Amino acid sequence: MADLYIFDHYDNMLAILSNETNGSVENTPCPFWNAMFKEELNKGSALEFTVPANHVDAKYVTDENSAAFMDKDANFRLFFIRETFSDESDGKATITAVCEPAMMELYDEAIEDKRIIGKSAQEALTSALENTRWSVGTVASLGLNTVNFYYITVKDALEEILNTYGGEFVDRIEIDGNKITGRYIDILTRRGSDTGKRWEIDKDILSLQRTVQSYPKTALYGRGKSIETEDGGFTRKTTFRDVVWSKANGDPVDKPAGQEWVGDPEALEKYGYGQSGGGFRHRFGIYESGEDDDPETLLMNTWLALQQAKKQIVNYSLDGFLLDSVEGYEFEKSRLGDTNFVIDRNFSKPIEVEARVIVYEYDVANPDDVGKIQFGDFIDLYDSDRLLGDVVSKINDKEGIWDKAENPEINGDNLPDILPDVPTLEAFGLFETVLIRWSFQYDMFVSDYELYGSQTPNFIPDSSNLLFRGKTSGFVHSIETDQQWYYRVRGVNTHGHTSAFSSEANTQTVKINGNNDIQPLTITNQLIAQGVSADKITTGTLDAGKVNVIDINATNITTGILTGIEIVSDDGNGNIVQIKDGTLDAYRSNNKIASVNEFGFQVYSEIDGSLVGSIRDEVTVPSNDPGFALNSYKNFLALGFGTTGQTSKRVAYFDRNTRIGEIDGSTEELDNGELILRSTRSGGTAAGRIPKIHLRNFTDTATPPTRWSGVIIDTGRDNNPPGGTDERFGFEVWQYRGTGDGSSKQMMKLDTDSSGTYAGIYTDLAYLPQTRMRAGNNNYFWPSMNLVSQNIQNIHGVQHSSIIGYIDQFTITMDAGQSQTFNDYNFSGAENIFHVIAVPYNSNAVNFNVAVYNQSSTGFRVWMRYIPGTLGSSLTITIRLLILYETIR
CATH class of the missing domain: 2.40.30 (Elongation Factor Tu (Ef-tu); domain 3)
Incomplete structure (x- = not known):
């Protein structure tokens, strides 16, 4: 719901x-x-x-x-x-x-002038949201930094915080009763996580598109700050024309003196324009930095900008089934920011990519159906606007005070824009933790260090794998035992410019069995060094990647554990069983037919190799009760007695397309098939009275057996006497009402109470076509039915139940000298009174007329008139009433 x-x-x-x-x-x-x-x-x-x-x-x-x-x-x-x-x-x-x-609405809130110097992201966000309707929610630890807000909107300030500290935001509210009680902005290290979710054609992808935007630059001109001259004017902007770079001296690329641009040879060969005489022509762009007045720094910043500008933007968009709400498929969960795998091998260039979810779309009215999801790089439509805004802000904010401020304050803005040294990184694997250390630079212009980590070697650092940001020389990473991790670190200066990344360091947390392998205080480093040799290893774990194996015979392996190996059994005809990386795969004629992996036991089609079903453990939602599940991913699910090939004699069959389910008592070609459904196998002393549905086409107690073509339903009361509020007996029919909470409405009941047997019908409508009913005298009568027209319902209320006819009488006394009078009749127990018939009844009735008005659900008024004129003496008249009403629900 x-x-x-x-x-x-x-x-x-x-x-x-x-x-x-x-x-x-x-x-x-x-x-x-x-x-x-x-x-x-x-x-x-x-x-x-x-x-x-x-x-x-x-x-x-x-x-x-x-x-x-x-x-x-x-x-x-x-x-x-x-x-x-x-x-x-x-x-x-x-x-x-x-x-x-x-x-x-934060676009409608303005900040005049605030400077956040050397403070956390939480403090910066608190300052930005001050005097607004929004509050600070959950904020990750993203280190200390400096950020300025000068005549900008609060929404722009939020963007500045994200650009300065990193992180990704979530906006949310809280509701209590019938009011909104809080508005919050969260800043997380990242949205989502690396879930391992796999999107695949024939499983949960309906359609898939790959979009490539190819606007790369292969070389950039660099333009820095204008330098003020002695007469108050300004020179041309700073360039790196005279700076020389040489790869032989450790620079990223060769750049000769006199050249005002820097190019990337690999990008030139890949994206450059071909020339008729051979070779390629650069695709140039211009990098502007109004703060760089040092040519060396300008060159490095231009090179770093080129590393981004040379990339193509590749995005993957898909329409797919959102399976995680289906019981047993919680592992298929995918959310904004998650890193997923997208797989489609139907393209000539197959798509097999690991990417982040950057756009997530679904129908709130039908959240468990189909979603639209986009993966890939960020396409920032605001870059040009933001750059223009930054330039205007620089001009307006610092006009007259750029470089002439007396007694300038020492902060990140007026420290030199020097890139930090590339840190040297070390990692040491301990028990459930990794100690990470790097070289620390004490210069004031160094603001933070950013540490990135992944379990994938040669990974590319980005915001999704940022582990820590702060001005320290080390970090303790808490993880599980026996895990391999890879790390890189870089320095960040007070202008937000970064050094190159360190070399990748890796380590593995140790795995120690304290019960079996270690006696307290008995092992020293010297004993370990003296006692380990190949001929003494008779048990434990042997990692093949860390030893030199000269010769091995499988018949000699009688104990211990082998890791890092692959086992293959192949009969030479394509019938193969393979064990590798914790997965067992089986092939028939080189076609995969089965697999035992982290998703359970999976079965594949021999026809096209697609996944058709699985057997696995499951849990209920939300109680997480464990259980066992048999799943089909194709058109049907069947249970039966097996025969040769792919066919079977089915006793249960459920078709997803036709939405038909069949359960058979037997597969034999005989007439005495039988299917029994009962609520429990045994009920103690009430075992013979357990309610059940017995589907059979014979009565086996008769001799010869009586043939039936119907359904026998045995109902029971167990051993409890009737009458308890928590007891239900007999035969009942209930209907699920589609409310989403599992509630249902009773439609019918057949039972016995102290008055005898009875049938209860609780439906809004009952159909009795051409039906007569037998009364207590065994005579048959047509049932009486009633219906109130819409015109009457518009006056006296909507009809909800059958009409009851109530016959009563009361008296009205008319005094002498009167020609007309009235009396009120009060009524209780009615939802609506639809009609009243009033008739005078006694020897003088022919001289009087009566009428009914002021009719409501609680009564009405009866008016009486003496026809001849004025009554000579007082007289009391009896009024007979027929009241047609429905009872209160």
């Missing part, structure tokens, strides 16, 4: 929209559909939804109100309704709302 909560300007809840109603029943929530929620990593989100225009709560779906819902990570997300579109087609009127995230 999914709900949308509508709020007014003052955060008061106005209505709740539901995806589990069509709004056709009175007093049910307003439905909504096509509620597409799209979120982009570190950019924001969007929401649209549609409601029926004729529902009473549709009036709240209007501009300037807000809508909230709970996302897949159990966070409430708030959106402002900015645009509404009314439409009427095919006889249906709808309203569609276009919303923007509520955090965009």
Whole structure:
């Protein structure tokens, strides 16, 4: 079940929209559909939804109100309704709302002048959100840094914090009762995690697109700061024309004197424009840095900018099934920021990529169906605007004070923009921890060190694997035992410019069995060094990657554990069993047919090699109760008695496409098949009374057996007497009502009580076509039915149940000299009174007329008139009444 909560300007809840109603029943929530929620990593989100225009709560779906819902990570997300579109087609009127995230109100909040010097990201965010409706939520430790806010919006300040400290943000709210009680901004080290989730065609990918944007630059000109002259003017901007780089001296690339640009030879060969005379022509760009007045620094910064500018932008977009809400498929979870695998081998150039989820879109009204997911590089549409804004801010902020300030304050802005030295990195594997140390530079212009880590060798450091940021010379990484990790570190100066990354260091945490292998205080380094030799290793774990194996015979291996090996059994005809990396795979005629891996026992089709089913352990949600599951990923699931080949004699069959399920008592070609369904196998002394459904086509107790073609249903009461509130007996039929919480409504009951047997029908409608009913005198009668017209219901209320006819009488006394009078009749126990017939009854009745008015569910007024004129003497008249009503529900 999914709900949308509508709020007014003052955060008061106005209505709740539901995806589990069509709004056709009175007093049910307003439905909504096509509620597409799209979120982009570190950019924001969007929401649209549609409601029926004729529902009473549709009036709240209007501009300037807000809508909230709970996302897949159990966070409430708030959106402002900015645009509404009314439409009427095919006889249906709808309203569609276009919303923007509520955090965009931070564009309407301004900061005049704040300087955050040498403080944490949490302190910077606290300062930025001061005097707004938003508060600081969860903020990761991202080191100390300096950031300035000068006449910018709070939303721009949030972007500055992310650009300076790193991290990725989440906006969320809290709701208590019918009000919004809090608005929060979280800054996390990263959104999502490395889940190992695999998106594959024929499993959960409906469609897949690969987009390549190829606008690389292979060389950049560098333009730095203008230098003031003695007469107050300015020189041309700084260049690195006279700087010489040589790879032989350890520089990244060769650059001769006199050249005002730096190029990347590898990028030139890959992306350069071909020339008729041979070779390639550079694709030039210009790097601007208004703060670099040192040619050496400008050259290094231009080279670093080129490493980004030379890249193509590759993105992968897919429409896929969101399987993680299906019981047993929780491991298929994918969220914004996760690192997933995308696999499609149907392209001529197969797609096999590990990438982050940067866009995540799904229907809030149908969150477990199909989602749209985009993987790959960030496409930052704001780069040009941000660069222009930065230039304007530099000019406006520092006009008149750039370089002439007296007694300047020493901070990150006026320290030299010198790149830190490349750190030297060491890593030492301990028990469940890794001690990491690097060389520390004490210069004031060094602001932080960034440590990155991964379990993949030769990894590329980015925000998704940042482990630590701070001004220290070491870090203790807490992980599990027996894990291999790889690390790189770099320095960051006070201007946010970084050194090159260190060489990659790697280590492995130790694995110690203290119970079997170590006696306390008995092992020293000397004993270990003297006691280890190959002929003394008779048990334990041998890592083949760390020893030199000269000769080995399998018959001599009688104990211990071999690691780092692969076992293959091959009959030469393509029938293979392979054990490798913790996985057992089986092949028939070189086609994979089975696998035992982290996903259980998986079976593959011999026809096309696709995954068809699995056997594995599962847990329930949310109680996490363990169990056993048999799953099919294709068209059907079947159980049967096996025969040769791929066919079987099925006794149970469930078809996903036709939505048909079959269970058979036997597969034999005989007439005495039998299927028994019972609630429990044994009920103690009440075993013979356990309710059951017995499907059979014969009665085996008769001789010869009686043939049947129907269903025998045996119901029971066990040993308990009837009457308890927690007891239900007999035969009952209940219907699930589609509320999403598992609740149901009773439709029918056959049972026995102290009055005898009875049948109870609890449906809104009952159909008795051409049916007569037998009364106690054994005579048959047609049943009486009733229906109140819509006109009467509009006056006296909606009919909910059968009409009851109640016959009664009361008296009205008319005094002498009167020609007319009235009396009130009070009634209780009615939901609605639809009609009243009043008739005068006694010897004088022919002289009087009566009428009924002021009719309600609690009574009515009876008016009486003396026909001849004025009554001579007082007279009391009896009034007979027929009241047609329905009882209170």
